[in-house]
Structures are given as structure tokens and as C-alpha cells.
Amino acid sequence: GAVVSQHPSWVICKSGTSVKIECRSLDFQATTMFWYRQFPKQSLMLMATSNEGSKATYEQGVEKDKFLINHASLTLSTLTVTSAHPEDSSFYICAPLQTKNIQYFGAGTRLSVL
Amino acid sequence: GQQLNQSPQSMFIQEGEDVSMNCTSSSIFNTWLWYKQDPGEGPVLLIALYKAGELTSNGRLTAQFGITRKDSFLNISASIPSDVGIYFCAGRFTGNQFYFGTGTSLTVIP
Numbered sequence: 001g002a003v004v005s006q007h008p009s010w011v012i013c014k015s016g017t018s019v020k021i022e023c024r025s026l027d028f029q030a031t032t033m034f035w036y037r038q039f040p041k042q043s044l045m046l047m048a049t050s051n052e053g054s055k056a057t058y059e060q061g062v063e064k065d066k067f068l069i070n071h072a073s074l075t076l077s078t079l080t081v082t083s084a085h086p087e088d089s090s091f092y093i094c095a096p097l098q099t100k101n102i103q104y105f106g107a108g109t110r111l112s113v114l
Numbered sequence: 115g116q117q118l119n120q121s122p123q124s125m126f127i128q129e130g131e132d133v134s135m136n137c138t139s140s141s142i143f144n145t146w147l148w149y150k151q152d153p154g155e156g157p158v159l160l161i162a163l164y165k166a167g168e169l170t171s172n173g174r175l176t177a178q179f180g181i182t183r184k185d186s187f188l189n190i191s192a193s194i195p196s197d198v199g200i201y202f203c204a205g206r207f208t209g210n211q212f213y214f215g216t217g218t219s220l221t222v223i224p
Binding site: 004006032034041042043044046049091093095097100101102103104105106107108110 | 145147149154155156157158159162202204206210211212214215216217219
């Protein structure tokens with residue numbers, strides 16, 4: 001299968017700071033990248049879809065100014081949680097879309113905001 | 115958005131038993147995917163299905179794309195402790211958007 005690297009795997013930050021999460025597809029190019037959020041014992045909630053070189057499309061209820069997505073290359077996308085607050089604490093997972101219309105997921109980033 | 119109903123929500127089985135779970139949709143899909151997620155990890159792809167009626171195996175796992183295109187099934191034969199986790203289905207109609215099921219939590223009792 002395809003290899004996806006997501007970093008960091010766990011981050012703790014103070015309220016009001018910003019956190020950047022990186023997602024790389026190591027052995028394939030991804031024109032499209034999905035970012036998900038997952039709460040404990042719940043399913044995946046799509047936050048936004050980004051296409052390389054274009055602005056991301058955010059799902060209803062997701063603040064684009066708070067969750068900044070950059071998809072500058074076919075192998076790298078970043079999600080920046082700006083001015084993080086405790087309610088932003090969650091598990092964030094990226095999923096680049098491979099050419100066979102399959103999403104391969106990163107290992108996820110657990111964000112804890114104090 | 116599109117909601118996929120996945121059942122059962124949770125299962126507790128003895129090691130060696132077979133497992134069946136399914137996913138249903140109110141809309142038809144062109145692609146069905148099955149994932150397994152371990153605690154603290156991202157989902158890992160198990161099986162991808164692309165055609166109605168398609169039956170695909172991956173080791174002890176077998177998945178089927180329902181004839182109506184509104185459902186899919188995943189079976190695990192002779193379960194082992196490492197099968198423990200949460201299983202998600204995902205469906206796609208057209209475009210790049212995938213819709214995820216609510217998950218089936220599997221516990222295997224040694």
C-alpha cells in the first residue's frame with residue numbers, strides 16, 4: 001500500500017498558540033488531500049478537502065481562518081491550528097487521495113491544548 | 115452529508131469465531147472501502163471494492179460490494195486477538211468525497 005507520513009504524532013500546546021501538522025505522501029503524488037478530525041469513540045469527520053495549488057474547501061461549521069490548510073506540492077500538505085483552545089483538542093488525520101480513488105491515512109496527530 | 119449506517123456498533127466474540135459486519139447507505143455508491151483503526155492510529159485500508167457484486171478477499175478478510183450498490187459486507191474468519199479494533203466502511207459515488215460509516219468496535223476474547 002501507499003505510505004503516508006504524518007508529523008507530529010502527539011503535540012501538547014498552551015492555549016492561544018498555533019500548531020502545524022504535516023502530512024506527506026512518500027511513494028505517490030496526491031492531487032487531493034483530505035483532513036479529518038476524530039473525537040474519542042466516534043467516526044471520522046471531514047474538515048476540509050484541498051487540491052494542490054488551490055484553496056481548500058471547508059466543510060460546514062469548520063472555520064477556515066482557524067484551520068489553515070496549505071497544499072503547496074503533490075506530496076506535502078499542512079494543517080495549522082491557529083490560536084488553539086482546549087476545545088480544539090482532538091485527533092487530526094490526513095488522507096491523501098491516490099490515483100485509484102483510495103484514501104490512505106496518516107497515523108494521526110493527537111492535539112492536546114492546555 | 116451522506117450517512118452510512120454500520121452495524122453492529124460493537125461485537126464481543128471468542129477467539130476463533132467468525133465475524134460479520136455491514137454497512138448500508140440511502141444512496142448508491144461506486145466504490146466501497148473497508149478500514150481498520152487501532153487506538154491512537156490512523157485507519158488502515160483492508161479492502162477496496164469497485165463493482166456491484168464484487169467479492170474480494172485479503173487473507174482471513176472477505177468483503178462484498180452489494181448488488182444494490184447501497185450496501186457492503188465485511189467478514190472475518192477465525193478471529194484472532196490482533197483483529198481487535200474499530201472497523202470503518204467508506205463509500206464514494208462520484209468525485210472525491212468519501213462518506214464514512216459509524217464504525218464497528220470488535221473485541222476478541224482469547
